[in-house]
Amino acid sequence: xxxxxxxxxxxxxxxxxxxxxxxRENWAQRHRxxxxxxxxxxxxxxxxxxxxxxxxxxxxxxxxxYAQHANPxxxxxxxxxxxxxxxxxxxxxxAGFMRILTPGFVDHYAGRMLNIHPSLLPAFPGLHTHQRxxxxxxxxxxxxxHEVTAELDHGPILAQAVVPVxxxxxxxxxxxxxxxxxxxxxPQAVADRxxxxxx
Ligand code: GRF
Numbered sequence: 001x002x003x004x005x006x007x008x009x010x011x012x013x014x015x016x017x018x019x020x021x022x023x024r025e026n027w028a029q030r031h032r033x034x035x036x037x038x039x040x041x042x043x044x045x046x047x048x049x050x051x052x053x054x055x056x057x058x059x060x061x062x063x064x065x066y067a068q069h070a071n072p073x074x075x076x077x078x079x080x081x082x083x084x085x086x087x088x089x090x091x092x093x094x095a096g097f098m099r100i101l102t103p104g105f106v107d108h109y110a111g112r113m114l115n116i117h118p119s120l121l122p123a124f125p126g127l128h129t130h131q132r133x134x135x136x137x138x139x140x141x142x143x144x145x146h147e148v149t150a151e152l153d154h155g156p157i158l159a160q161a162v163v164p165v166x167x168x169x170x171x172x173x174x175x176x177x178x179x180x181x182x183x184x185x186x187p188q189a190v191a192d193r194x195x196x197x198x199x
Pocket of ligand 1: 008009010011012013014015095096097116117118179182
């Protein structure tokens with residue numbers, strides 16, 4: 001059975017969608033993979049509690065504990081790598097993981113790290129995507145699953161979903177509409193990728 005590691009920072013609704021998809025009947029056999037670790041950079045991430053309640057292996061590597069280190073980011077990532085590499089994962093899935101990763105870390109997982117981003121990339125990389133889409137007068141918004149490369153929110157696009165932007169939308173309303181699509185396309189994109197890894 002191949003291992004998948006999911007990285008979160010907060011609510012973890014995408015992680016929940018991935019876990020729920022992966023525990024459906026036949027999924028593990030069909031894809032020969034299971035989510036073996038949920039790793040968070042915040043001990044108070046709500047998604048972490050949920051993952052623990054499901055009996056999943058979880059770990060916390062708090063980026064703030066490395067603030068005094070000579071190379072805080074490298075030290076933080078080295079600790080994450082130790083946790084992740086223990087599972088020798090075929091995929092590392094960023095699911096609302098809110099830390100920018102160094103090129104060294106990204107390279108280490110080249111071709112096996114995916115991310116979900118709440119915009120129709122290449123439009124609106126970075127933060128506040130929904131507010132920016134509304135302010136730009138977009139009629140459509142959406143979400144993108146992509147391979148992670150050293151450039152933030154770039155990398156080959158694997159899946160996208162489109163939703164309308166309604167005249168009365170605020171960022172919150174649009175985010176909710178986009179998020180429900182994220183929960184659909186991320187598990188699908190992961191299944192597609194696993195099918196390609198072992199057809
Ligand atoms: C999602 O919109 C994701 O695309 C973005 O942050 C949000 C995280 O939501 N990167 P959740 O933690 O998966 O609920």
